[in-house]
Amino acid sequence: MIITDYQFSDRVSGLQPSLIREFFKYNGxxxxxxxxxxxxxxxxxxxxAIEEIAADIFKNHPVTALxxxxxxxxxxxxxxxxxxxxxxxxxxxENDELIITSGSQQIMYxxxxxxxxxxDTVLVENPSFVGSLNAFRSFGAKLVGVPMESDGVDVxxxxxAMKTEKNIRFFYTIPNFQNPSGATMSWEKRKAVYALAxxxxxxxxxxxxxxxxxxxxxxxxxxxxxxxxxxVIYAGSxxxxxxxxxxxxxxxxxxxxxxxxxxxxxxSDVHTPVFSQMLVDEWMKRYSIEEHIASLRSVYRHKLDxxxxxxxxxxxxxxxxxxxxxxxxVWCRLNDHIPMQxxxxxxxxxxxxxxxxSAFLPNDTDTTQxxxxxxxxxxxxxxxxxxxxxADLAAQY
Amino acid sequence: MIITDYQFSDRVSGLQPSLIREFFKYNGxxxxxxxxxxxxxxxxxxxxAIEEIAADIFKNHPVTALxxxxxxxxxxxxxxxxxxxxxxxxxxxENDELIITSGSQQIMYxxxxxxxxxxDTVLVENPSFVGSLNAFRSFGAKLVGVPMESDGVDVxxxxxAMKTEKNIRFFYTIPNFQNPSGATMSWEKRKAVYALAxxxxxxxxxxxxxxxxxxxxxxxxxxxxxxxxxxVIYAGSxxxxxxxxxxxxxxxxxxxxxxxxxxxxxxSDVHTPVFSQMLVDEWMKRYSIEEHIASLRSVYRHKLDxxxxxxxxxxxxxxxxxxxxxxxxVWCRLNDHIPMQxxxxxxxxxxxxxxxxSAFLPNDTDTTQxxxxxxxxxxxxxxxxxxxxxADLAAQY
Numbered sequence: 001m002i003i004t005d006y007q008f009s010d011r012v013s014g015l016q017p018s019l020i021r022e023f024f025k026y027n028g029x030x031x032x033x034x035x036x037x038x039x040x041x042x043x044x045x046x047x048x049a050i051e052e053i054a055a056d057i058f059k060n061h062p063v064t065a066l067x068x069x070x071x072x073x074x075x076x077x078x079x080x081x082x083x084x085x086x087x088x089x090x091x092x093x094e095n096d097e098l099i100i101t102s103g104s105q106q107i108m109y110x111x112x113x114x115x116x117x118x119x120d121t122v123l124v125e126n127p128s129f130v131g132s133l134n135a136f137r138s139f140g141a142k143l144v145g146v147p148m149e150s151d152g153v154d155v156x157x158x159x160x161a162m163k164t165e166k167n168i169r170f171f172y173t174i175p176n177f178q179n180p181s182g183a184t185m186s187w188e189k190r191k192a193v194y195a196l197a198x199x200x201x202x203x204x205x206x207x208x209x210x211x212x213x214x215x216x217x218x219x220x221x222x223x224x225x226x227x228x229x230x231x232v233i234y235a236g237s238x239x240x241x242x243x244x245x246x247x248x249x250x251x252x253x254x255x256x257x258x259x260x261x262x263x264x265x266x267x268s269d270v271h272t273p274v275f276s277q278m279l280v281d282e283w284m285k286r287y288s289i290e291e292h293i294a295s296l297r298s299v300y301r302h303k304l305d306x307x308x309x310x311x312x313x314x315x316x317x318x319x320x321x322x323x324x325x326x327x328x329x330v331w332c333r334l335n336d337h338i339p340m341q342x343x344x345x346x347x348x349x350x351x352x353x354x355x356x357x358s359a360f361l362p363n364d365t366d367t368t369q370x371x372x373x374x375x376x377x378x379x380x381x382x383x384x385x386x387x388x389x390x391a392d393l394a395a396q397y
Numbered sequence: 398m399i400i401t402d403y404q405f406s407d408r409v410s411g412l413q414p415s416l417i418r419e420f421f422k423y424n425g426x427x428x429x430x431x432x433x434x435x436x437x438x439x440x441x442x443x444x445x446a447i448e449e450i451a452a453d454i455f456k457n458h459p460v461t462a463l464x465x466x467x468x469x470x471x472x473x474x475x476x477x478x479x480x481x482x483x484x485x486x487x488x489x490x491e492n493d494e495l496i497i498t499s500g501s502q503q504i505m506y507x508x509x510x511x512x513x514x515x516x517d518t519v520l521v522e523n524p525s526f527v528g529s530l531n532a533f534r535s536f537g538a539k540l541v542g543v544p545m546e547s548d549g550v551d552v553x554x555x556x557x558a559m560k561t562e563k564n565i566r567f568f569y570t571i572p573n574f575q576n577p578s579g580a581t582m583s584w585e586k587r588k589a590v591y592a593l594a595x596x597x598x599x600x601x602x603x604x605x606x607x608x609x610x611x612x613x614x615x616x617x618x619x620x621x622x623x624x625x626x627x628x629v630i631y632a633g634s635x636x637x638x639x640x641x642x643x644x645x646x647x648x649x650x651x652x653x654x655x656x657x658x659x660x661x662x663x664x665s666d667v668h669t670p671v672f673s674q675m676l677v678d679e680w681m682k683r684y685s686i687e688e689h690i691a692s693l694r695s696v697y698r699h700k701l702d703x704x705x706x707x708x709x710x711x712x713x714x715x716x717x718x719x720x721x722x723x724x725x726x727v728w729c730r731l732n733d734h735i736p737m738q739x740x741x742x743x744x745x746x747x748x749x750x751x752x753x754x755s756a757f758l759p760n761d762t763d764t765t766q767x768x769x770x771x772x773x774x775x776x777x778x779x780x781x782x783x784x785x786x787x788a789d790l791a792a793q794y
Contacts, residue, residue, distance in 0.1 A: 016660070131667070
């Protein structure tokens with residue numbers, strides 16, 4: 001007799017697949033405008049360089065690439081990234097350590113695993129990246145959202161939450177081109193957030209997957225660059241800078257935390273594939289990452305400007321928004337007379353896969369008038385077509 | 398002021414790095430006999446084939462290899478492995494699904510995540526693989542060990558445990574060339590274990606990383622091949638068949654369990670690197686895995702026979718053991734007059750990195766007279782030298 005009713009653990013029994021995954025299935029279908037993905041633009045992948053480096057690795061160092069590696073990561077890459085993150089971001093104090101992870105998602109996941117008991121509180125920006133929210137949820141964390149403003153989290157609300165909430169384990173923030181809101185936290189707010197963390201003894205997880213995708217304004221140093229006290233877990237990623245399919249992230253955090261994350265990673269996936277790590281290390285040694293970032297930025301600038309110009313031209317009667325200075329996403333708030341969920345459903349039915357903002361809310365019972373659009377995956381023509389369709393739909397209300 | 402005293406979650410605060418890791422640091426040092434590793438023999442890696450396939454992937458399908466993939470795994474590889482595991486092992490019923498994981502360690506890890514509440518019981522073979530034991534511990538599972546015999550787990554003791562223990566979530570077994578004991582579960586015992594699982598409503602996790610490394614006797618079908626009821630989670634791995642550094646495992650399990658594991662994987666590392674998956678798929682399409690396994694077996698047969706013949710020749714006065722029919726390890730029980738921990742410490746001091754059996758006990762307070770030796774990593778000369786050193790040490794008692 002086949003069992004159909006399995007008993008799952010409390011921590012995951014309420015956990016659902018990301019809503020965005022539901023939209024993913026449309027992205028490859030003919031005729032669909034893929035506005036839902038978080039994929040970097042494939043035209044930015046340095047394919048020739050990767051092809052050459054891969055050939056050299058398997059020709060000259062096959063056993064290193066194929067044998068077991070150590071959990072902390074491939075030693076040469078760890079050294080390369082320690083120098084890179086110190087030089088470029090001013091992060092990595094004497095009391096910090098660096099571990100390579102299987103994508104930066106694993107940093108949010110393992111940090112929660114080692115820091116959060118079931119029922120503990122995690123403060124998050126509201127809205128925030130659903131992949132991280134679900135990682136926190138998967139360990140039974142209680143999520144408390146703090147409103148976002150156009151220059152980053154609402155600092156007064158953050159302080160209020162730190163004052164009143166019990167058993168807060170950390171505050172999770174994406175300071176640059178936040179997913180989904182597109183907002184960038186100002187330098188003043190970064191200092192204020194760090195000061196609050198210190199005052200209330202709350203750790204910060206600073207997730208920076210999009211930081212190098214700035215197309216306007218000036219780079220702002222990470223919160224981690226202020227970290228004299230050992231309060232910040234910094235999550236870096238090569239998914240948007242090089243390529244996501246290789247799954248390389250890195251975490252710079254206080255040594256005792258990295259030591260626990262290492263134990264957690266050892267029991268989870270033992271180590272990140274060695275070839276991926278060798279590829280990143282060799283790529284950084286042979287090529288100028290600064291030049292590559294400059295070329296990325298020009299690709300993303302074009303895409304972002306195209307979509308944002310069209311939002312302003314075609315959707316301004318129906319939505320409000322803040323033009324992001326980089327990243328992958330445009331976040332629009334529909335005027336109150338347009339029902340958001342219905343609008344999104346109609347958009348998908350018309351083959352424009354925008355994501356309803358409700359996917360990004362820490363609290364399931366909250367509501368929003370917002371939706372998210374990605375500009376890096378669709379072609380220019382798809383962006384134009386998609387915006388026309390959305391404008392037509394909005395005009396029907 | 399730098400924080401030094403972080404508060405970790407209850408589930409990991411007692412979790413220590415694997416004892417084996419401590420021995421790993423000796424393995425690369427000159428003069429050391431690397432008996433502690435679980436590394437497959439690097440001479441079995443099909444380096445030329447991998448070099449060619451890697452070149453073709455990055456030449457012909459770079460964007461697929463570098464872009465985000467889906468959590469369940471690269472679709473062509475999933476199809477290849479469904480057919481392979483059905484044809485070769487007779488597993489994969491209509492109610493089963495297959496997911497690709499980042500090494501098979503991730504299967505034990507995610508199964509525990511989705512099935513085990515803190516304090517729930519997991520039945521394990523005693524001794525057992527420390528990586529799995531630590532994965533279970535990392536979710537607060539209570540481990541209950543069931544003694545091993547030379548033909549697999551003690552079935553009467555297993556039934557007793559199933560009768561008396563509370564909140565049992567699954568029984569974890571490595572039926573082929575078990576790590577560390579080297580024992581292989583007989584076909585009769587596999588049927589008996591499955592019948593008990595059915596009778597008591599306990600799931601089985603069947604971990605089969607070493608199954609293809611048989612050097613004597615006949616292949617025995619997996620417990621999963623008996624699974625008409627949806628009771629068995631099967632964990633397969635390419636770490637010993639192809640190469641461990643690429644981190645490819647696969648899980649065949651009832652659909653609802655795979656669905657939950659998929660959600661767990663999504664929040665953990667999103668997906669397994671696409672290149673690794675394409676590499677395995679293309680390798681299985683271009684080459685005969687059966688021929689490769691035959692050549693693996695001849696390499697391992699030579700190594701196993703060399704070490705076991707020397708155990709019988711040089712150590713038989715000091716230890717008892719059962720000659721394994723495959724796998725990577727030889728497990729010896731020291732006669733009672735030799736103190737095991739001291740013997741292992743002296744062996745390492747004499748540059749033979751054997752692992753004390755205490756590393757593999759589910760219950761920290763238990764003791765054992767056993768130690769484990771790996772024969773796939775050392776050279777033939779290192780095996781001979783190492784056995785001489787151990788014999789000299791044992792003779793001192």
